Amino acid sequence: MNLQNTSEGVSQILEEGKMLKLKVSRGEKGIRLDLFLSRKLPKSISRNMIQKAIKEGKVKVNGSVVKPSYRLKGGEEIILEVPTKEKPEILPENIPLDVIYEDKDIIVINKEAGMIVHPLPSKTSGTIVNAILALCDDLQGIGGVLRPGIVHRLDKETSGVMVIAKNDFSHNFLSLQFKNREVKKRYLAIVGGCVNKDYGVIDSPIGRHPQIRIKMALLDWGKSAVTEFRVLRRFGKIATLVEAKPKTGRTHQIRLHMKSIGNPILGDKLYGKGVKDTIFGANRQMLHALSIEFKHPRTGKYMRFNAPLPDDFKKVLLNLAELEKKEGDGDET
DSSP: OOOEEESSOOOSOOOTTOEEEEEOOGGGTTOBHHHHHHHHSOTTSOHHHHHHHHHTTOEEETTBOOOTTOBOOSSOEEEEEOOOOOOOOOOOOOOOOEEEEEOSSEEEEEEOTTOOSSOBTTBOSSSHHHHHHHHOTTOTTTTOSSSTTBSSOOOTTOEEEEEEESSHHHHHHHHHHHHTTOOEEEEEEEEESOOOOSEEEEEOOEEEOSSOTTOEEEOTTSBOOEEEEEEEEEETTTEEEEEEEESSOOTTHHHHHHHHTTOOBTTOTTTSOGGGGGGGTOSSOOEEEEEEEEEOTTTOOEEEEEOOOOHHHHHHHHHHHHHHHHHHHHHOO
């Protein structure tokens, strides 16, 4: 039996089913076994997967099978079989999509709000990927099992333009452009309150929230995140229509950056007032990917695609305009 030895943790992706030997230091005394392993193994291996492996007897401490809650005494030798990640089957589904452009290499869509881009272990249907698989016969496997063809993503409640790769060549070409920050993206956002500056740049690093895993946070040790914004219209002190140009592509970047200057996006349940914004008609976060510009992987020509504003976004703008007018009428004597 070939064992991989490590006492410093595992940073690289390990082969599933491979046997691994770990040494517990004296300083790690008292830590639960499942927590110890979750700290040592790659983040792609969840704590639930680790607990399952322990219960199935695939983890031994000094040659014995113990419980996930076993408290380490320090100095033990742990031998485990690297847990196998469950790979759910992703099936094509006949879900209507608003296709803006398509050729043999790429497909550009106008994503509607409410759709998840790629499947999750807990949700394997009703996503953009399921719909794309039905449109493109040869997409399966491009970019991974759960994210075939996906080179960037939009949040579930964000609407707007997205580009998807249809083959490995396009996937690699587009991914490199995103990595090198060569793709130009423009968003429209309706934010709460009055944004005082006509123009600004928010340069604040972002990382995963240390306590709430579904949230991101501004953290000194986070990844670089830069958003350029410009005010398009102010609705008195109620709200502001903003054009945002993210120079980086961090999760929840525009939402978090706008909140950081005191102007969260209307309807944002995670970072803003959420349900209270329904008085304006904002039943979801008012963020729309307006345009995207990139170099075509096959021709090398720059292409730009726009996605028209959805009806709910336009309705909120009309409601705000009416409220602004009423406020203005009320100021007259």
